[in-house]
Structures are given as C-alpha cells and as structure tokens.
Amino acid sequence: MKTQIDHAREGGTTPEMEAVAADENIGTEQLRRGVESGCVVICRNPGHEGAKPLAVGSGLRVKVNANFGTSQDSPDEDLEMRKLEVAVAMGADAVMDLSTGGDLRRMRHKVLRHSPVAVGTVPIYQTATELVQAGKSITEMDPDQLFDTIEEQGEEGVDFITVHCGVTRKAIDALERHPRILDVVSRGGAFLVEWIMANERDNPLYDQFDRLLEIAKRYDMVLSLGDGFRPGALADASDRSQIQELITLGELQAEALKAGVQVIIEGPGHVPMHQIEANVRMEKDLCNGAPFYVLGPLVTDVAPGYDHITSAIGGAIAASAGADFLCYVTPAEHLRLPDVEDVRTGVVAARIAAHAADIARGYPGAAEWDAEISRRRKEFDWKGMLELAIDSEKAGAIREQLLSHQDDVCSMCGEFCSIRHMKAAREHKKEVKG
Numbered sequence: 515m516k517t518q519i520d521h522a523r524e525g526g527t528t529p530e531m532e533a534v535a536a537d538e539n540i541g542t543e544q545l546r547r548g549v550e551s552g553c554v555v556i557c558r559n560p561g562h563e564g565a566k567p568l569a570v571g572s573g574l575r576v577k578v579n580a581n582f583g584t585s586q587d588s589p590d591e592d593l594e595m596r597k598l599e600v601a602v603a604m605g606a607d608a609v610m611d612l613s614t615g616g617d618l619r620r621m622r623h624k625v626l627r628h629s630p631v632a633v634g635t636v637p638i639y640q641t642a643t644e645l646v647q648a649g650k651s652i653t654e655m656d657p658d659q660l661f662d663t664i665e666e667q668g669e670e671g672v673d674f675i676t677v678h679c680g681v682t683r684k685a686i687d688a689l690e691r692h693p694r695i696l697d698v699v700s701r702g703g704a705f706l707v708e709w710i711m712a713n714e715r716d717n718p719l720y721d722q723f724d725r726l727l728e729i730a731k732r733y734d735m736v737l738s739l740g741d742g743f744r745p746g747a748l749a750d751a752s753d754r755s756q757i758q759e760l761i762t763l764g765e766l767q768a769e770a771l772k773a774g775v776q777v778i779i780e781g782p783g784h785v786p787m788h789q790i791e792a793n794v795r796m797e798k799d800l801c802n803g804a805p806f807y808v809l810g811p812l813v814t815d816v817a818p819g820y821d822h823i824t825s826a827i828g829g830a831i832a833a834s835a836g837a838d839f840l841c842y843v844t845p846a847e848h849l850r851l852p853d854v855e856d857v858r859t860g861v862v863a864a865r866i867a868a869h870a871a872d873i874a875r876g877y878p879g880a881a882e883w884d885a886e887i888s889r890r891r892k893e894f895d896w897k898g899m900l901e902l903a904i905d906s907e908k909a910g911a912i913r914e915q916l917l918s919h920q921d922d923v924c925s926m927c928g929e930f931c932s933i934r935h936m937k938a939a940r941e942h943k944k945e946v947k948g
Contacts, residue, residue, distance in 0.1 A: 515560075517734040519774045522550035530558045530567040538574055539878055548572055552767065553803040555776040557608065557632040557736045561671030568608050568632035568673065570778060571805040575877055576833045576868035577607040579634070579807075579841045580861050588851055589616030595624060597857045602631055604861040604905070606842070610634040610676075614643050622670065632673040634738065637663045638702045652705045657718035661725060668733035675735060676780065677726065679719040679766050680759035681706040681742035689743065689755040696746040699783075703742020723766060727773045736776045738807060739763045744783035748815055751785045752793060764800035771802070778805045778839065781832075785811040790828060794835040807839035808832050812847075821847040822863040829864060833871030840864045862905050869904070892933060 521528050527535075527542045531549065534556060535542040548554030554571030570577050580601035582594050594613070601609055611625045611633060618640050626633055641660045642652050667675060681703050689697065698704045706717050719726060730737050743759045745751040763779050770777045779801045785793055790811060797806045810825035811832060817824050825843035833840060844852040844860035852860065872880035883902065890898040896913060903909040 517774045518549050518556045522546045530556050534569040552771040555736050557673040559671045559673045559733050559735050570839045576871050577839045578864040578868050579608040580606040581610045581612050583611050583613035584615045586615035591621050596854050600858050601861050605865050606861050608632040614639050626671050634674040635672050636676040636702050642705050653712035665729050668735045674738050676738045676740040677719050678702045678740040678742035680762040681717050682720050683716050685755050685758045688758045692754050694750040699746030700742045727775050730775045738778040741780040748784050748786050752789050767801050767804045778807045781808040782811045787813045790831045791835040794837050805838040808837045809841045810843050818848050822860050826863040826867040829867035830870045834874035
C-alpha cells in the first residue's frame with residue numbers, strides 16, 4: 515500500500531493530511547513537505563477505524579502520550595480501560611498499551627476498539643510475555659516470533675510501535691567499557707541486551723531492519739525507534755552508550771525514509787536541565803530532523819512521588835528546544851503501577867509542559883489561550899475562566915471551597931483583592947477628572 519510518505523513524494527495529500535492541516539491551522543502544502551522530509555509523521559493505521567490522525571513533528575503543536583496496561587500483578591482490563599478513558603478525557607493525544615499480563619490480545623483489541631486517539635505498543639512485550647507463559651526465557655526467543663508479533667499488531671490496526679533497533683552489540687560494548695549507575699532501565703532494551711549477550715548475535719531488529727520496514731510499510735505503521743539505552747539516572751545522561759544508540763537510530767531513520775516508512779526517535783530519560791537542549795539538538799542533527807519523543811525527561815532523581823513535576827520541568831525545556839512528543843510520567847513513577855488518578859495527574863502535568871513549550875515556540879493561538887483566560891480573570895468571569903482551564907473540574911472544585919462565595923474575590927486575597935482595588939483606583943481617577 516502507499517504510505518503517507520509515498521503520497522507526499524508524489525505531490526499529493528491524503529485525507530489524514532487534510533484533517534491534520536485543518537486541526538493545526540497550517541497549510542496542507544507545508545504539512546506535505548514535512549511528511550516528505552521525515553520531519554513530520556502522521557500516525558494512522560488504516561486498520562484503526564474511527565481514530566483521529568496523530569501528527570507529530572516540526573511546526574506542529576507539541577503532543578502528549580499516556581501509558582497504561584495490564585501486568586501479572588494487576589491483570590484487571592476494566593481498570594486499564596478506565597485509565598484510557600481518563601487519559602483521553604484529560605487531553606492525551608495518543609496512548610500506549612504496555613500490557614504484560616493477562617490476555618494481551620483481548621486487551622489490545624479493546625483498546626483499539628475504544629480509543630479515539632492513536633494507539634502505540636511495544637511488540638517485544640507480547641513476545642516476552644508469551645515466552646514466560648510457556649515456561650521459557652527471553653533468551654530463547656526466536657526472532658521470527660518477534661516479527662510475527664509485529665505483523666499481527668500491524669494487521670490489527672496499531673498506529674505506532676516502539677522497536678529498540680539501536681540496541682546493538684556496539685552499544686553494549688560502549689556500556690561495558692563505561693559502566694553506569696543504572697545499566698539499562700528500558701524494559702524492551704533489557705530484553706534485547708539479555709538476548710544478544712546470551713546468543714552472541716546482534717539484535718534481530720537491527721540485523722533484519724529491511725524485514726521490519728516491509729511490515730511497517732504494509733500497514734503504514736509508524737516506527738518509534740526506542741531508546742533502549744536511555745539514562746535512568748542523571749549521572750548516566752549523555753554517555754557513550756546513549757550516543758552510540760542515537761547514531762545508529764539516525765542511520766536507520768534515513769533507511770526508513772528511503773523505504774517510505776515513517777519514523778519517530780525516542781529519547782531520554784533522566785537528564786540534568788543544563789544538558790536537555792543539547793540532547794534535543796543532537797537528536798535533530800543525527801536523525802535528520804525526525805520527530806523527537808521524550809520520556810520526561812526527569813531533571814532530578816530525588817523526588818519519588820512527584821516525578822510528574824520533575825518530568826514536566828524537563829518536558830517543557832525539551833519541547834521548547836524542539837522535542838515534539840512528550841510521554842507523560844505519573845506520581846507513581848519508580849514506586850508502583852499508576853492508578854486512575856495518577857493517570858489524570860500525569861496527563862495534565864505533561865499537557866502543561868507541552869502548552870508552555872507551544873508558547874515558547876510561537877505556535878499559533880497558544881499565547882492567546884493564556885491571554886483570554888487572563889482577561890476573564892480580570893472581569894471575575896469565573897465560569898469563563900474555568901471553561902478555559904486545562905483541568906476545569908479540579909479548578910472548579912477548588913473554587914467551590916471559597917469561604918466567602920463572593921463573585922468579585924479572586925485568589926487568596928479576599929477583601930484585599932488586587933484586581934478589585936485596581937478597578938476602584940481607576941474609578942476614583944475618573945470621578946476626580948469628571
């Protein structure tokens with residue numbers, strides 16, 4: 515089938531491009547050029563009926579993804595579906611089903627059937643889960659089983675998949691020569707490192723990249739080239755194994771673009787604030803301007819329970835520097851699986867970061883949103899202000915706790931409200947002049 519890139523190269527536009535252009539208020543020709551160059555991707559597997567196309571990349575609004583999924587300890591599908599509903603309700607642009615417990619196929623089918631936004635997965639999770647359920651180790655994985663899983667998920671309608679193609683023997687050697695505090699924190703990356711070391715062969719996703727491209731092209735499925743060596747501690751950021759992997763991902767992105775397959779590059783991780791901009795620039799340079807998808811990054815390691823904040827700080831900096839896609843982090847990160855409220859909080863924090871970056875990037879309409887809510891605040895238009903809030907429900911609940919219930923009182927000032935006093939000062943000035 516023709517992919518979005520194929521159509522763009524022929525000078526044509528697709529219904530997905532037209533829908534995105536209208537939603538983003540940009541020209542279809544500008545969008546077409548972005549897709550053709552690989553600086554923009556449109557996640558929309560034709561098999562995912564009813565889903566809104568997800569456009570990520572240069573010149574577009576910064577997007578937010580939310581993760582959820584069953585596990586062996588918590589195989590409750592209904593709970594995970596509630597997380598999906600909350601994530602979408604709070605404005606997530608995409609979701610990823612990272613299930614590793616229970617009936618993975620049934621769970622994924624539910625997500626694809628009910629999600630109005632793009633759905634991503636990590637296929638090796640299914641392969642590893644099936645091996646464990648069969649009493650085997652990940653080291654016994656037959657590469658054909660992994661490629662069959664990828665084919666199956668593409669046929670089902672998955673819009674984008676994380677594949678850790680840059681986890682190679684060369685990157686592992688860099689890690690061995692220059693040890694980290696935390697070796698590999700990526701689950702998919704760790705699976706492949708274990709397989710490579712046990713089998714003394716290179717990563718099949720790297721060795722058989724052409725095979726992966728053939729599958730992805732059949733379903734116009736976007737490849738999110740995973741960062742298996744992303745740093746899981748600030749002290750490990752921007753090291754040799756991370757950079758070696760990124761160099762490999764840039765080379766693979768160029769191959770994919772030639773083949774007409776869309777690619778996103780995934781990035782760190784845990785990164786000190788002063789290194790974030792350099793990391794973004796490095797990805798853009800090494801990966802030919804491909805969209806950059808970052809987990810956070812978290813700017814400190816000392817705030818378990820508040821990592822939605824540490825990631826929002828890093829996400830805002832990364833996106834203002836050019837990152838295009840933020841994966842949310844919840845307060846439960848590093849502690850336990852997130853509950854429904856954690857998902858809500860994580861999406862809102864990531865959306866705040868994304869919007870702050872949109873303002874810095876000059877995205878059309880971003881600053882006007884803030885200006886309009888400020889105008890309504892000045893007029894004590896509480897209803898209008900709450901309607902414009904990122905989380906109207908929470909803001910409204912806090913407003914309801916106001917003890918005085920005065921319509922012309924804002925913030926914590928009570929009768930000493932600065933806005934009210936400024937209005938009184940201007941009225942007095944008019945009276946004196948009159």
